[in-house]
Amino acid sequence: MDHLKSIEYLKSSYNKRICQIADERKAGKKLVGTFCLFVPDEIILAAGADRTILCGGRNDTVSIAEQYLPRNICPLVKSSFGSIVNDGCSGVRSCSHFSMVDLIVAENTCDSKKKMYEILASHVPTYIIDLPQRPDSPEALQYFLQELEKFKSRMEQLTGNRITAEQLKKEIRSSNETRKLFHKLYALRKKDPAPISGVDMLTILQKQYFLSPEELKKSLKLLVDEVENVRPEGTHRPRIMISGCPMSAGNTKVPEIIESKGGVIVVEESCTGTRSFWDPVDESKDPMLALAERYIRIPCSCMSPNERRIENILELSRDFKVDGVIYYTLQFCHGYNIEKYKVQQALKKAGIPMLFVETDYSNSDVEQIGLRVDAFMEMLS
Amino acid sequence: MISAGLDSGSATTKAVLLKDGKCIAYSIQPTAFDFISAAEKAYKDVLDQAGIVKSDIDHVYSTGYGRNSIKFADKAISEITAHALGVYHLYPExxxxxxxxxxxxxxxxxxxxxxxxxxxxxxxxxxxxxxxxxxxxxxxxxxxxxxxxxxxxxxxxxxxxxxxxxxxxxxxxxxxxxxxxxxxxxxxxxxxxxxxxxxxxxxxxxxxxxxxxxxxxxxxxxxxxxxxxxxxxxxxxxxxxxxxxxxxxxxxx
The missing domain is CATH 3.30.420.40 (ATPase, nucleotide binding domain)
Structure with missing residues (x-):
């Protein structure tokens, strides 16, 4: 596959962004750390604050967290927590941005995160947005809207700036532009052979939560321009959809295995994938209501019922002409692990083969996963 | 046509020789730590049993845990596909x-x-x-x-x-x-x-x-x-x- 200059550029963007954040903070701007798609960036940005992601994808900070948290919870929760509370005594260094946040804005999604936040709050100021988990009822929407209003006040208090409807609308327009760029990029991935690898794609999917909105848009435009001009060579390779848990920065294990075994990832039904940008925010409505409506519809497995996710998976597998789905979960992520059953049933009915891979952040199972993926590729070809 | 199959498993390494679709020799060897020499040993054993040499073999395919490390094999396949083919040969139903x-x-x-x-x-x-x-x-x-x-x-x-x-x-x-x-x-x-x-x-x-x-x-x-x-x-x-x-x-x- 072609060497993409924009991806190389993105890979080297970390230090530049850290300097930018440091300068902003020196000038009095506040930095908010988030973990989850349910926290609307638009509200943070409309308050004049900046935001960064605190989800950990590295294995070496997991053991730091295990001083506080039980062993049997998901590596994402542990790696995130370990990266934040790390004092460097164990010889492991967290990435710099983890120690730069003025406020953590968390959300009540899965049990592990909820309970982890309670402990985290004694280390770093933490604000929690409560999330109703029956997303389709009008009461849930009203409740979520109230939660977002409270969050808006908390952001005003943090920054000392009033959030106006105009500002919110401006940020919504800007975020929608980013979402459109992602759609443009994904539309190009519908080509066969695919013009961009899933491993390259994961770079921008992970960086989207870290870069400033302007820098992200710039990078996406460059990437779209570059990928539009790629003339992929070679024959058809099995087209794979990844569905399931997020792959936070530092975690590229499974996509690398898939693509080294001859498959190509063409779409990710994940928080590092379609869930982040698929639906736009309605620009014609009251901005707070439009945000509540858009964000409560994210098909996370903490929602019940979550039929929307299954419909979405089936639709994506048709649109992207997927040969097989690799259902990816992190160990002890009960939501996505349990939801696997319903997804598998639906895919079976649709005649789409699925391989289930449950893993953590260690490299101990690379060979075992490799064997399963080998066999899956042989099955698809 | 003669083809060979090698299955480099974690406990044992297996080799099979097929001539015109019929099994003419097989060998089972303990894998131990050095799985490449176990594969070579099993391979040599089946060649000796059949009284032929490496150049008489048209294809060597490998499978099993050490499949990608057997350099003299033409191609590696997963043991899942390999077992499916092997069992189909014996019991098509x-x-x-x-x-x-x-x-x-x-x-x-x-x-x-x-x-x-x-x-x-x-x-x-x-x-x-x-x-x-x-x-x-x-x-x-x-x-x-x-x-x-x-x-x-x-x-x-x-x-x-x-x-x-x-x-x-x-x-x-x-x-x-x-x-x-x-x-x-x-x-x-x-x-x-x-x-x-x-x-x-x-x-x-x-x-x-x-x-x-x-x-x-x-x-x-x-x-x-x-x-x-x-x-x-x-x-x-x-x-x-x-x-x-x-x-x-x-x-x-």
Whole structure:
């Protein structure tokens, strides 16, 4: 596959962004750390604050967290927590941005995160947005809207700036532009052979939560321009959809295995994938209501019922002409692990083969996963 | 045309020679630490048996845990595909395969020799040959006698640990409470059988099932699994070589 200059550029963007954040903070701007798609960036940005992601994808900070948290919870929760509370005594260094946040804005999604936040709050100021988990009822929407209003006040208090409807609308327009760029990029991935690898794609999917909105848009435009001009060579390779848990920065294990075994990832039904940008925010409505409506519809497995996710998976597998789905979960992520059953049933009915891979952040199972993926590729070809 | 198949497993390395689709030689060697020399040894053994040399071979295909490290092989395939081909060659009517090897166990759903779906055990040794090896040691029984010992049991002990290390401690505490050896052996075998049966049921494998891999030689496990799944298995005369056989068949195309 072609060497993409924009991806190389993105890979080297970390230090530049850290300097930018440091300068902003020196000038009095506040930095908010988030973990989850349910926290609307638009509200943070409309308050004049900046935001960064605190989800950990590295294995070496997991053991730091295990001083506080039980062993049997998901590596994402542990790696995130370990990266934040790390004092460097164990010889492991967290990435710099983890120690730069003025406020953590968390959300009540899965049990592990909820309970982890309670402990985290004694280390770093933490604000929690409560999330109703029956997303389709009008009461849930009203409740979520109230939660977002409270969050808006908390952001005003943090920054000392009033959030106006105009500002919110401006940020919504800007975020929608980013979402459109992602759609443009994904539309190009519908080509066969695919013009961009899933491993390259994961770079921008992970960086989207870290870069400033302007820098992200710039990078996406460059990437779209570059990928539009790629003339992929070679024959058809099995087209794979990844569905399931997020792959936070530092975690590229499974996509690398898939693509080294001859498959190509063409779409990710994940928080590092379609869930982040698929639906736009309605620009014609009251901005707070439009945000509540858009964000409560994210098909996370903490929602019940979550039929929307299954419909979405089936639709994506048709649109992207997927040969097989690799259902990816992190160990002890009960939501996505349990939801696997319903997804598998639906895919079976649709005649789409699925391989289930449950893993953590260690490299101990690379060979075992490799064997399963080998066999899956042989099955698809 | 002569083709060779090599199955580099975690416990044993197997080689098969096929001439015009018929097996003319096979070899089973312990893998030990150096799996490349084990593969070379098995390969040399089948060549010697057939009285031919390397240049007489048209294709060599490898499979198994060490498949990608066997440099003299033309191509590597997964053992899941290999077992499906090997079993199809022996029993075309089979639509489910259970393979319990040294390091992993798999259940494969097949149709006309093609893999339709498959499941493998999780990362640990539960439900594998290793599990039996360790727990037999705790019982001080040779692993080959575990099956026949278990058949003598009238009330199998209940072993619930999935983890090999914990199961070993469970065996020790059962012994200290005075459980009979045969009851513990039967309990161990039932615990594996239950685990494999769950995987088979997940894939909907109910009839025409082949049982292959080294553990298929163990009559006690075979009986317990047959009881758990309520089927009578197809077991090849040499159940350890179906992977190597499948690799050799893949070479023929």
């Amino acid at each position: 089979v639509n489910g395969i259970i393979d319990i090897g040294g390091q992993d166990s798999k259940v494969v759903s097949v149709y006309n020799g093609k893999v339709v779906d498959f499941l493998m055990n999780d990362k640990c040794a539960a439900g594998t040959g290793k599990f039996l090896e360790y727990t037999a040691r705790a019982l001080e029984v040779p692993i080959d006698d575990l099956g026949s010992l278990a058949l003598a049991s009238e009330k199998p002990a209940c072993i619930t640990s999935m983890c090999t290390v914990f199961a070993e401690s469970e065996v020790i505490s059962l012994r200290s409470r005075g459980s009979a050896k045969e009851d513990i052996a039967a309990g161990l075998i039932e615990s594996i059988a239950r685990r494999i049966a769950v995987m088979a049921l997940q894939l909907g494998i109910k009839q025409n099932v082949a049982f292959v891999g080294g553990v298929a030689k163990n009559t006690g496990i075979r009986a317990a699994l047959e009881k758990e799944l309520q089927v009578s298995f197809y077991v090849p005369p040499e159940p350890q070589i179906t992977g190597a056989l499948g690799a050799a068949l893949y070479g023929i195309g």
